[in-house]
Amino acid sequence: MAVRLPGQPGYDAATAVFNLTAPPTPAAAVVVSTVDEIREALEYARSFRLGVRVHTTGHASPTQRPMSSALLLKVRPSGPVEVDASRRVARVPAGTLWGAVAEAAAPFGLAAPHGSSGTVGVVGYLLRGGMSYYGRQLGVATNLVRAVELVTADGSLVRASAAENPELFWAIRGGGGGFGVVTSIEVELFPAAKVITGSAFWAGEHAPELLREWLRWSEDAPWEATTSLQIMNLPDLPEIPEVLRSGPVLSVDGAVLAVTEDGVPLAQAQADELLGRLRSVAEPVMDSWALTKPSAVLEAHMDPEDPVPIAGDHLLLTDLDSAGASEFLRVVGPGSGSPFISAGMRQLGGAYSVADPGGGALSSFAGRFAYSGAGLVVDDSSSAAVEEHCSVVRSALAPWDSGWTVPSFVENWRQPQRHLSDSSVGRVDAVRALVDPDGVFAGDVSPGASAGGLAGGSVGDTPVF
Numbered sequence: 077m078a079v080r081l082p083g084q085p086g087y088d089a090a091t092a093v094f095n096l097t098a099p100p101t102p103a104a105a106v107v108v109s110t111v112d113e114i115r116e117a118l119e120y121a122r123s124f125r126l127g128v129r130v131h132t133t134g135h136a137s138p139t140q141r142p143m144s145s146a147l148l149l150k151v152r153p154s155g156p157v158e159v160d161a162s163r164r165v166a167r168v169p170a171g172t173l174w175g176a177v178a179e180a181a182a183p184f185g186l187a188a189p190h191g192s193s194g195t196v197g198v199v200g201y202l203l204r205g206g207m208s209y210y211g212r213q214l215g216v217a218t219n220l221v222r223a224v225e226l227v228t229a230d231g232s233l234v235r236a237s238a239a240e241n242p243e244l245f246w247a248i249r250g251g252g253g254g255f256g257v258v259t260s261i262e263v264e265l266f267p268a269a270k271v272i273t274g275s276a277f278w279a280g281e282h283a284p285e286l287l288r289e290w291l292r293w294s295e296d297a298p299w300e301a302t303t304s305l306q307i308m309n310l311p312d313l314p315e316i317p318e319v320l321r322s323g324p325v326l327s328v329d330g331a332v333l334a335v336t337e338d339g340v341p342l343a344q345a346q347a348d349e350l351l352g353r354l355r356s357v358a359e360p361v362m363d364s365w366a367l368t369k370p371s372a373v374l375e376a377h378m379d380p381e382d383p384v385p386i387a388g389d390h391l392l393l394t395d396l397d398s399a400g401a402s403e404f405l406r407v408v409g410p411g412s413g414s415p416f417i418s419a420g421m422r423q424l425g426g427a428y429s430v431a432d433p434g435g436g437a438l439s440s441f442a443g444r445f446a447y448s449g450a451g452l453v454v455d456d457s458s459s460a461a462v463e464e465h466c467s468v469v470r471s472a473l474a475p476w477d478s479g480w481t482v483p484s485f486v487e488n489w490r491q492p493q494r495h496l497s498d499s500s501v502g503r504v505d506a507v508r509a510l511v512d513p514d515g516v517f518a519g520d521v522s523p524g525a526s527a528g529g530l531a532g533g534s535v536g537d538t539p540v541f
């Protein structure tokens with residue numbers, strides 16, 4: 077185990093993140109994969125009185141508080157993903173990315189509750205809830221976690237499941253982090269014969285009608301379908317198809333799941349119902365929706381694969397009536413002058429809104445749409461423009477803002493967050509006090525996920541590292 081200090085070779089690699097606007101600057105950083113390495117790292121942190129932070133990819137770096145008094149552990153997988161096809165469970169070493177789980181599950185006709193990108197880390201996504209394109213059928217992804225193994229602040233390797241340490245198992249599923257360093261996670265897979273997935277793009281001028289149709293369809297859409305709608309202002313880069321670079325475009329992407337081959341005709345009919353309505357508004361300028369294999373869902377949203385400098389905001393909307401749709405278009409639609417590269421909504425409802433009685437601290441989402449909007453930040457002026465526009469959108473959509481947030485969609489630690497009820501916050505805090513009495517991982521707790529006033533820099537008398 078080689079701890080790297082700022083300026084030393086290896087420090088940059090150990091602190092590399094996906095979002096280039098928020099490079100972390102910990103006091104020290106180390107890449108770990110085994111339990112022994114994690115224990116050694118915790119010992120190091122203790123001897124230098126450092127807090128401990130944990131990264132898989134650093135995808136969420138803007139949501140993490142400054143960590144200048146912390147040791148950052150970048151976790152790399154200690155082995156491959158193991159699939160137990162008879163139990164439909166994948167054992168995933170921490171540090172693994174979702175693409176590897178999808179690949180391991182596919183030969184068994186199984187799929188995983190990943191989000192839109194194969195480069196997202198499994199642990200960070202599942203600990204923060206996880207919103208997948210299967211979510212309206214399967215619910216919040218963390219409900220599919222069957223067991224978590226972690227090294228806690230005192231170096232113990234602890235297993236949490238419904239049968240072992242059930243209170244920790246409850247808290248760690250969506251409770252806001254700060255329990256220890258996860259070393260592996262067991263997640264339920266599900267049968268998936270085929271999906272109809274892809275994205276279709278239309279010229280921005282059709283946005284009002286398309287948005288109206290999509291919202292109408294979403295009122296009683298089948299639970300097998302989970303989609304998103306985005307308005308995009310894509311940069312003039314050669315890797316982006318030319319037809320998408322000539323002005324604002326509206327896209328609708330997502331997935332309709334057919335669990336068995338017998339279910340394919342119904343899934344196709346469900347996809348056709350949505351796409352038929354949208355295609356009758358106008359001919360798409362590009363359209364990749366097709367009946368295909370489940371791993372193609374990871375391509376549908378066309379997320380960037382390489383690190384990008386991006387900043388944005390998120391709201392969980394109760395609903396979006398016609399006045400809301402007009403406001404949405406006024407602030408991020410074509411002609412709005414929005415500096416966002418993308419602004420849109422993931423469709424919730426269905427199983428997302430059903431609390432799981434066996435679930436954890438966060439087992440359902442309270443709104444109908446998860447809004448997010450983000451822009452590229454390349455200099456001070458684009459940074460100011462994006463930040464200012466985040467406020468413009470917040471004000472415009474305030475009447476439809478539920479006040480709740482989806483933890484994995486929060487963009488920045490300074491933005492308002494509310495993932496848990498007050499009683500859940502208290503219950504999660506009680507678990508943290510048991511597994512981390514000295515607050516070693518306190519800085520790793522999502523803002524608002526503790527009653528201890530973390531945003532102010534301390535939990536009771538415990539400093540936040």
Ligand SMILES: Cc1cc2nc3c(=O)[nH]c(=O)nc-3n(C[C@H](O)[C@H](O)[C@H](O)COP(=O)(O)OP(=O)(O)OC[C@H]3O[C@@H](n4cnc5c(N)ncnc54)[C@H](O)[C@@H]3O)c2cc1C
Nearest residue numbers: 131132133134135136191192193197200201206207258484
């Ligand atoms: C391109 C892109 C697409 C995305 N698509 C979706 C989507 O479709 N649905 C969705 O819900 N979210 C999505 N997200 C958000 C993503 O799920 C969150 O940013 C998530 O937190 C990333 O997890 P990570 O481990 O990769 O990131 P990291 O920044 O490395 O980790 C985030 C947090 O997770 C915790 N953590 C990570 N690893 C460990 C560990 N081993 N032990 C203990 N704690 C750990 C830490 O608290 C850390 O601060 C997307 C993000 C990007 C960049």
